[in-house]
Amino acid sequence: IGDNGLAVLFRIISASNWTVRKVIFKRAFMAYFPLGIIHWSLWYIFLGFHTVDAVAGWADAPIAWSATTLN
Numbered sequence: 001i002g003d004n005g006l007a008v009l010f011r012i013i014s015a016s017n018w019t020v021r022k023v024i025f026k027r028a029f030m031a032y033f034p035l036g037i038i039h040w041s042l043w044y045i046f047l048g049f050h051t052v053d054a055v056a057g058w059a060d061a062p063i064a065w066s067a068t069t070l071n
Helices: 004-013 018-032 035-058
Strands: none
Touching: 004 018, 004 035, 018 035
């Protein structure tokens, strides 16, 4: 199981120059558009929400999420 979005990001960061970075980004964007972009965006929003919720709970400052957010 891998995180393809993160793998592309690491590949872009480790590229030798800006031209190669642009090519990698363009290929990845075309490969993942539109469903892959939506999928990975929702995944990272999900992870971020739960990370913020957990850290706030551990810091004894729970966030009062609205019913709309939780449904």
